[in-house]
Amino acid sequence: MARLCALGAWLWFRGAVAQQPDLDLGTLFEGLGAMQNTGKGGKGAARADACPAGQSPVPKLDQHSRMMANGCGPQGLVIKEPHGLFRCCNGHDVCFSVCGTSHDFCEDQFSKCMQEVCQSPLSGEHQECQKQAHSFSSMTKVFGSGFHKASQQDSCHCVPEDEAGKKHREYLETFYRLYNESMLDTDTLELQLSKWKGKEAELYFDLVKKYGHLFVQFDDVPKEFVHVPQVAVHSRSDL
Secondary structure (H helix, E strand, O other), X not given: OHHHHHHHHHHHHHHHHHHOOOOOHHHHHHHHHHHOOOOOOOOOOOOHHHOOOOEEEEEOOOHHHHOXXXXXXXXXXXXXXXXXXXXXXXXXXXXXXXXXXXXXHHHHHHHHHHHHHHHOOOOOOHHHHHHHHHHHHHHHHHHOHHHHHHHHXXXXXXXXXXXXXXXXXXXXXXXXXXXOHHHOOHHHHHHHHHHOOOOHHHHHHHHHHHHHHHOOEEOOOOOOOOOOXXXXXXXXXXX
């Protein structure tokens, strides 16, 4: 269903371009978004509304193994761009599937990533890159909320709040056992979980950008993210 919705949005997008080639698509999407009652959840990562009262969302142990990224555009209809924004689009794709993120958090990270890329684009002018980034960001803000909700339902399960800490530890242990066994030291895990308590989704998102080339399914796009380290991924001394 999500793929069909994405296809419909993309066909509408192409139609708008064909009819008015000089149209400012960013402004168009912002106008469309203003007419939709999509709701705002704030820019924080935690989604308190993802589970019933008294329960918290925690990642399924295999959430990362089912993540996919295909650059910019809906699956099968990649938008080729010369600036290097595909790395941000890859991050945006996986952010939706990181348990505990909010749609607004993913959009905020997406915008910041593209701003960074456009400071030194792979090719093309800074202004051209910014215009392309604005169009991408405006489109995902309008059409992405439903896709994000579906991805969260697929990546998370709800547990009683007093069990959430144990489940987060279990997930982190499973992840590091696969991708960085040096982080399995008990004290290291405890320090990391303590530091990111209540913000676990931000931790998981950063870990995906760090290690995602090992497990994300990339569809006809380079295995790259723009990774700005926020969390320790090497040793206890980095915590």
